[in-house]
Amino acid sequence: MKRLNRYDGLAMGIILVSTLLSLWRLNIFPVFVDIFYHMSVTKGFSIAGGIVLHDFWEFAPLGRVHLYPPFLHVIMGFMYRFLPMITVGKIISFIMFPLVQLSVFLYVREVFDRKTSFYTVLLITVPFNFYRSQALTNATSLVLVLTPLVFLAVEKRKLLSSVILMSMTLYTHISMPHIVSAGLILYAVLNREKRKLILKTLGISYLLFLPWLIHVLVNSKEISAATFGTILQSEMHLIPIFFGFIGLVYCFLKKKHYYLPAMYFLSMIIILYKYPMRFWAHMALGISILGGISLSEIENAIIRNQKRYGMTLGFSVAVILMICFNIFDPVFTTTPIGNEFDNKDPTIMTLLKGNVQPSLITPETMELCRIVEENTNPDQIFFITNPTIGCLITSLTGRSQILGMWHEVQPEIKTPPAAAKLLIFDNKFLDNLRNKKPELLRNLKYVGKTERYTAFLQNRPVKAKSRIPKVVFPEILAYILLFSGIAGLIFDIRRS
């Protein structure tokens, strides 16, 4: 480990300031709705007593095949043993940004140098859409946290660490880890020195991932092939992208270990095919490393000719850039019908001003949870017109819902809302129902109301019940495996 210097101080300062500001804005966490899906999976695993291969908490009573890799849910499940589910969700949503800052800081610092690592941290902190996506797309965010660590282990020739980290990545998300693999394979093609290690790493990791991979492949017909958004929908943060492209070309010219971030970035382009909008957020990881490399080299080139005050001048440039990049973030936004250049607030500025949507955990959603819990038994099913709020209710009450999230996987048969014991309609839906099909409301008993929702109980007997499937991997074994992995990492690091 290199000794700390003033560039480390700047990088740590940025991480500390953004983390403290996030803590100050804790009411925004968990950001948006994705975490509710993960919270409901965690709750489902907890009720079942381990990992199951069938969602019984969504699309009840029939459920659907469970294809989401379970690593994040195992971590959340362990936390849930000691903390309330809302706190678990808040922590997971909050922690991913500082973690990716730290992991990229470590990788670049150890493989390149401390100046490059400072510029990388600076650039990754600029785009607020990356901050938001880290807090929002929790499983992908965890993959992005693990990716620089996989790269670091590969560069340091630590086979055990690279296998453990790569396996963790594979068990976290269904598609993102394969982008990491693609980057590593391209790197192995170009860098003969690391070829053997990379092939060993990927070979063993995919072997360890084989059980889940087979499960996904067997049920691959359940996965929807839909593309989300259009390629013309973009949000380009011009500063990181400009320096990133310079870094991309520079890495190709420098070769050796410089190839890896370039190959990783090129592999990321495939996200454009499926999730165009997400590409412009997730790309920040790759583009920041490349941008960090180019900015650091530009600074070196400036101080090279300044014999007397070189180091002071270089550091001053770094400080000035740090201030400027945290004030100005020119962004080019496009949609299929137009485009615009705008100056957006960078992450630190946005958090400082507090222009962020508050969390969806509100007194209203808590009241809905109370209504569901009081009016249903644990095996009874509820229906709500907004399935994302449904996931939140499931994660806090344990009751299964008729609809669900993560629409990439659809159930074979959808159950009509009439199978639910409790029905929660948003007011607009209820008005429509009253006007168009009032007979559907005839057998319903009003049980509660919030600002936007009204809840009814079925008067007639309802037979549909959620059924818990057989556990394929007990909770306790999952925790043992998790801690064995962490122990393996510690052992491998200490060995050197």
Added chain:
Amino acid sequence: MEREDILKELGIKEPGKEEIESILEKEDMDHLVGGKKISKKKLSLAFIGGTLIFILLISTFYFLTSSSEKEYRDQVRIFKKLLKEKRYEGKDVSHVIDLSRKAEIAYRNRDYKQALELIKKAIEELRRL
């Protein structure tokens, strides 16, 4: 700045190799540690190449997403501003208003190209007044 210059600046005479590495690392000169030097040629090439890719990306997206509809709305903004100025100067703008009405009808009929042509013509007329 070369290693020798830095060492001279730091007032150190003829240090050993290990000492040099240690001093350079301490003094934030990671890029010189292990003989890693900046290649000006490579950096210049990267700067040119990177800038070209950047311009290519932005311009591609700009042209793919520029629409006559948006351009029309931008032109209407200019038109309104100019019209206000000319009215203030007491100029007769009735024939120009006629053109802008035709443009608005074309816009409502989703004939954005025609609308754009007409509004541009109206702006030209206003400028001539």
